[in-house]
Amino acid sequence: MTNRHSVVDVGLGARAYEIRIGAGLLERAGDEIAPLLDRPRLAIVTDENVARLHLPALETALDRAGIEHVCLVLPAGEGTKSWESLRQVVEWMLARKVERDDMILAFGGGVIGDLAGFAAAVLRRGVRFVQMPTTLLAQVDSSVGGKTGINSPHGKNLVGAFNQPALVLADIAVLATLEARDFLAGYGEVVKYGLLGDEDFFVWLEGNGPALAAGDMALRAEMVRRSCEMKAGIVARDELEHGERALLNLGHTFGHALEAATGYGARLLHGEGVAIGMALALDLSARLGLCAQECPGRLRAHLVAMGMKATLGDIPGELPDADGLIELMAQDKKVQQGRPRFVLLRAIGEAFVTDDVPPEAVRTLLAESLAAR
DSSP states (O other), rough: OOTOEEEEOOGGGGGEEEEEEEETTTTTHHHHHGGSSSSSSSEEEEEEHHHHHHHHHHHHHHTHHHHHHHHEEEOOOHHHSHHHHHHHHHHHHHHTOOOOOOOOEEEESSSHHHHHHHHHHHHHGGOOOEEOOOOHHHIIISSSSOOOEEETTTTEEEEEEEESEEEEEEEGGGGGGSSSSHHHHHHHHHHHHHHHOHHHHHHHHHHHHHHTTOOHHHHHHHHHHHHHHHHHHHHHHTTSSSSGGGGGGGTTHHHHHHHHHTTTTTOOOOOHHHHHHHHHHHHHHHTTTTSHHHHHHHHHHHHHHHTTTOOEEEEEEEEOHHHHHHHHHSSSSSSTBBBEEEEEEEETTTEEEEEEOOHHHHHHHHHHHHHHH
């Protein structure tokens, strides 16, 4: 590694791997991946947007390293995380004789990473894969930790497997090609790390958020490194989400319901749902007397300063009523014995998981938030 790249270790014993972060990793992809290969062959899964922007550079890097490659290009968007796409990916790999000792490269955002990682888990009972995330959301969250899967008509991420990658290559230079809305959606997951366990990081984001959003590469590298460092530590301590890892769902109980309500489409991106969900979680925490009344306002002020969605009123179009949203929350994969689990805060940087939330408090919060739209 050069000094321009930083490394975060995910300490999982025999399944340990590195997250390599820095500008220029796309051009070095062949050299980075080659030592992991049993034979110089790679099966790439990507989407149309990433293929248009970055596939030629990746193929050049692989050719330079003498790595043969085949590539499947899928439609972009959340709709690709489906049973149909999973079957397409698996059958495509079988047709191209991808063997158990081969390697798959998930080259894209969270949708491609989740889908290709799940396909890798089930293909021939397990084929290794590398994550090369191209969105901010994927670089700081979905590419790290081994959660893979697809959506069901019943809800988001309800079908999947824990499947750790062999390597994560996060090239921060590719973030410059993101639309501002996509970058900020990913930034919602970054803010999450400050809220759930590191107030100093949240303060750092309050001070540096606008500059890194404007393109400061050094700040972006530090943002991705600190986010990955926090997630890697949590994953190493609780890989299968029996305890601490559930904190990473801050904002997701509300956010996944909002995504379902808007059809998992362009009306509301995943990171936008998480940002609004975090604001609702802080509102709920304050209403229950768990945190200071100033906490929700502080978060919303930062989201607004970054130009992000912060309230239900920022979602275009109609939404279900409070009972309809609660029904969608009941399908969340984190529900236990019929009770939704929430990540709430005692203070910024101090989060905890609970299923002991009065249903009426949730209903009132949602009803009032909808009425304010």
